[in-house]
Amino acid sequence: VSRRRPARACTAIAAVLAFAGAAGCTGPAPSASGAAPGAAAGAGTAAPAASGAAAAGLPDASLLAWMRESFVARGQAGLDRLDQDDTQRRCSMAAARGGLPPDEAESIRRDNQALLRIPTGPLAGSWTRGEAIAQNGVGRQFSDPPDVPSGGNCYACHRLSAQEIAFGTIGPSLHQYGRLRAGVPREILERETYGHIYDAQAYTACSLMPRFGARGILDDAQIRDLVALLLDPDSPVNRP
Amino acid sequence: VPASRSFIRLPGRCVRTAAGGLLRLGAALAATVLLHGTVGAADPAGTPADSTARGIARYREAVADSNPGELWEVRGEALWTERRGPRNVSLEGCDLGKGPGVVDGAYALLPRYFADVDRVMDLETRLLHCMMTLQGFTRAQALRRPFGAGALRSDFEALAAWIAGRSRGLEMDPPQVWPKEIEAYRLGRSLFFVRAGTHDFACHTCHGQSGRRIRLQELPDLLDPASVRAIYGSWPAYRVSQGEMRTLQWRMNDCFRQQRLPELVFGSDVSVALITFLAVNARGGIVDAPGVRR
Numbered sequence: 001v002s003r004r005r006p007a008r009a010c011t012a013i014a015a016v017l018a019f020a021g022a023a024g025c026t027g028p029a030p031s032a033s034g035a036a037p038g039a040a041a042g043a044g045t046a047a048p049a050a051s052g053a054a055a056a057g058l059p060d061a062s063l064l065a066w067m068r069e070s071f072v073a074r075g076q077a078g079l080d081r082l083d084q085d086d087t088q089r090r091c092s093m094a095a096a097r098g099g100l101p102p103d104e105a106e107s108i109r110r111d112n113q114a115l116l117r118i119p120t121g122p123l124a125g126s127w128t129r130g131e132a133i134a135q136n137g138v139g140r141q142f143s144d145p146p147d148v149p150s151g152g153n154c155y156a157c158h159r160l161s162a163q164e165i166a167f168g169t170i171g172p173s174l175h176q177y178g179r180l181r182a183g184v185p186r187e188i189l190e191r192e193t194y195g196h197i198y199d200a201q202a203y204t205a206c207s208l209m210p211r212f213g214a215r216g217i218l219d220d221a222q223i224r225d226l227v228a229l230l231l232d233p234d235s236p237v238n239r240p
Numbered sequence: 241v242p243a244s245r246s247f248i249r250l251p252g253r254c255v256r257t258a259a260g261g262l263l264r265l266g267a268a269l270a271a272t273v274l275l276h277g278t279v280g281a282a283d284p285a286g287t288p289a290d291s292t293a294r295g296i297a298r299y300r301e302a303v304a305d306s307n308p309g310e311l312w313e314v315r316g317e318a319l320w321t322e323r324r325g326p327r328n329v330s331l332e333g334c335d336l337g338k339g340p341g342v343v344d345g346a347y348a349l350l351p352r353y354f355a356d357v358d359r360v361m362d363l364e365t366r367l368l369h370c371m372m373t374l375q376g377f378t379r380a381q382a383l384r385r386p387f388g389a390g391a392l393r394s395d396f397e398a399l400a401a402w403i404a405g406r407s408r409g410l411e412m413d414p415p416q417v418w419p420k421e422i423e424a425y426r427l428g429r430s431l432f433f434v435r436a437g438t439h440d441f442a443c444h445t446c447h448g449q450s451g452r453r454i455r456l457q458e459l460p461d462l463l464d465p466a467s468v469r470a471i472y473g474s475w476p477a478y479r480v481s482q483g484e485m486r487t488l489q490w491r492m493n494d495c496f497r498q499q500r501l502p503e504l505v506f507g508s509d510v511s512v513a514l515i516t517f518l519a520v521n522a523r524g525g526i527v528d529a530p531g532v533r534r
């Protein structure tokens with residue numbers, strides 16, 4: 001099975017922004033049966049009486065209903081966290097199937113563009129506050145105090161400043177992010193950067209990146225601070 | 241990523257550990273971790289993780305003759321033979337799949353279907369079942385402390401370490417014969433892709449590609465049987481960063497916490513399905529438990 005990239009509206013700006021590395025929806029296609037010696041034999045003979053979910057072998061509505069019974073609400077994490085939105089549902093199915101058809105990708109992208117709320121005017125806050133948000137992994141776990149603002153935990157997946165060497169590689173490196181886009185008009189660059197943090201799936205369907213604004217993880221001021229971290233010439237992201 | 245982490249910053253270097261995680265270890269062992277767990281200078285991408293992996297490998301060598309996990313194994317064996325619970329009986333009548341009281345080799349064949357409960361069970365779920373049906377503990381009593389925290393120790397972690405250790409050297413070979421065993425695998429595979437919660441995370445988000453890391457932690461590609469074979473047999477594992485023995489039920493629970501989902505119920509169908517998915521993908525891998533992990 002070949003890897004399929006989600007279709008994207010490749011405007012010149014989007015190409016310049018090139019977040020493509022985060023287009024994580026299409027990881028290696030899972031093998032259909034190789035890992036499950038008995039799976040093929042079970043396809044017709046398994047008795048899915050306990051759960052219709054097994055029959056399809058897909059993360060469908062019956063699986064989600066069955067899944068719920070294995071969880072309990074704890075702290076701030078209620079069972080409603082298992083209620084998938086349309087994007088989550090469609091991206092789960094695409095990942096299980098090992099591919100995202102181009103028209104499905106375009107539809108998901110449009111849905112998420114409708115969720116974008118990008119304020120007008122300058123969008124860059126403080127890069128020093130942005131760096132703290134990028135380092136902070138607290139928030140939204142059942143073990144976290146509900147009133148403490150969430151961090152962005154950007155370093156979990158991205159390289160940003162060269163000084164922080166404990167960075168993850170699930171997303172692309174963002175080191176030199178602003179410098180590499182110096183030719184893009186500032187206003188457009190700020191809006192696109194804000195938009196990617198707010199809802200990356202408005203640009204890349206089924207991106208692995210959380211939709212920080214659309215899902216209410218970060219507020220407007222925090223996203224502005226992250227925009228500054230990425231774009232400010234004095235930010236460590238844009239220093240050697 | 242665990243919410244609370246402490247950083248020890250040294251000039252030009254950065255060491256990540258968890259507060260108190262090393263307290264159990266002697267000063268010499270702690271020094272070994274600090275030295276070898278130290279990541280190098282801030283140059284090329286990839287170096288820090290390699291360095292961390294090397295550090296852990298050296299740490300494993302250093303403790304090869306005295307794996308801290310042995311402390312849990314010793315306690316686990318005692319818990320197996322000790323008469324406990326309202327009925328004051330030991331767990332020696334517990335059937336882990338090879339007949340009542342048979343421990344040797346049992347772990348390599350789990351999870352599996354148990355006809356007496358008409359369910360697939362992993363090791364810890366089966367232990368919970370035996371604590372309730374043989375020893376007479378209520379579910380709440382048995383699950384008072386499923387995961388240890390310092391002086392508050394978990395019986396499951398000790399029992400799992402000892403029982404898994406009695407399959408050391410054997411190949412993982414969980415059966416896929418009964419319909420419910422096959423169903424559990426298929427459910428586990430489907431669950432792997434479920435994106436939900438505030439952050440849209442699925443197991444697949446972090447464990448669907450090879451060669452990636454979160455911060456400095458390398459992430460196994462759990463869709464790749466070769467990758468699963470290489471790690472599954474080291475669970476339960478002594479976690480150096482926590483100073484605790486950790487089991488697969490803990491691993492599932494804590495991954496869902498980090499996915500920002502509600503709490504996974506110990507011994508639940510979802511936990512068993514995911515462990516079955518992993519165990520079957522690990523077929524042919526060698527049990528080397530309890531292992532030592534970051």
